[in-house]
Amino acid sequence: MSTQPARPASFDKLGGLSYLNPAAPEPWSSFVEQIERVRPYLGSLERWIETLKHPKRTLIVDVPIERDDGTVAHYEGYRVQHSLSRGPGKGGVRFHPDVTLNEVMALAGWMTIKNAAVGLPFGGAKGGIRVDPASVSKGELQRITRRYTSEIGVIIGPNKDIPAPDVGTNAMTMAVMMDTYSMNRGGTATGVVTGKPIALGGSLGRQEATGRGVFITAREAGRSIGLPIEGARVVVQGFGNVGGIAARLFHEAGARVIAVADHTATLVNEGGIDVPAALAHTAANGGLAGFAGAAAIDIEDFWQLGCEFLVPAALEGQITPQRAERIRARVVVEGANGPTTPAADDVLRARNVLVVPDVIANAGGVTVSYFEWVQDFSSFFWSEEEINERLERIMINAFNAIAHVATEKQVPLRTAAFIIACSRVLEARAERGLYP
16 A cells, blocks of 8 residues: 555646646646647657656756845746757747746747747747846846856757747847857857847847737638638737737738737727837837827726737736636637636637637747748848748648648647647657667
8 A cells, every 4th residue: 555645636737747836836737738638639659748748857047146236136047948859949038027947847848839830840948037127237137147148058059959038038138148158158159049139140020020920820810710800800918029019910901909908008999009109109118008099998808808809918827717708809819828728728619719829829939030040050141021931931831730630630729739749749759769
């Protein structure tokens, strides 16, 4: 008879990983559940499915710096490489005060799925530091970035793991990371990060790529159900590099963006928001608060606005089962990573709301990051027109392949994307075998 104490149910939801807190299983537990939902479709590859519940490498680092006032501050940093079976790790670095290891693991897992679903030769990785960029000076933020890069330098590299921008980071963050890595290696290595400034080997079209991918997949999803973009009502949560660009592209295509939200305000104008004016206001003021072209509403009212397209482009876990019951959109296009919980997915499906999952909807960013990585290796750069054409072709082909599987197997688009991605990752794992 076993003398081991009973394990809480949430422990199994974590994939049996002892270093995560069973009392706070999200968002990693959502990723594990999404993996479990494709188990019946994997055939002989099911033998390897536990691989996807165990990140290959998890690094936690201390990031100490001297602050401007002479005191020493310590920040907690992470880099997780979920899978390297199909190529080097690829994924962003997030600077946010609420970043946790659990969150970074889930984001790394979703990057594995995203890269495989689109067909990019990468595994999945993600990084983060528990810091509010607005709470430190520019010099302090640069020192934090340099120390973090030095600490994770043992596992990143152009052929090992390639970071990129995410929440709270940008092209200048990547410039500092590239410079730090290069100085430590004794030679310039532009391919160690993507999302860099153009002058340092960045790619044209990269800044708009994620938002552009959201728009492309929304358009294709609309076409699949006979719902045109022109004249459609659009609601966007998150008005930064993803949501803001997507909103602008919807606006330019003739849609009516009736509501937008960010961390400063939630605004609605049923007649249509002047998106270029809202973007200009946000750039000048650091947020939507104070924009005169729309009325403020409560965030909970935001979720029940009648619309054709709802784009959650903020953080994960935003669409809960309770919110899913009130959503009145025909199509949800996930600009953020993991914005919809599995339970909410079930509610939306029961209510016949089409969900375009994050692993395809926001894959435009990593696709153009792939272009940047290739261009850095070859020192040959494409025009923005060529970049956008290549992005459009890859996104449309990937969406159509996922939609075909969804129809063939009568499953949601998310499950179809995971079937394709997990099969590709696990086939690579099976072919490589176990070492030693």
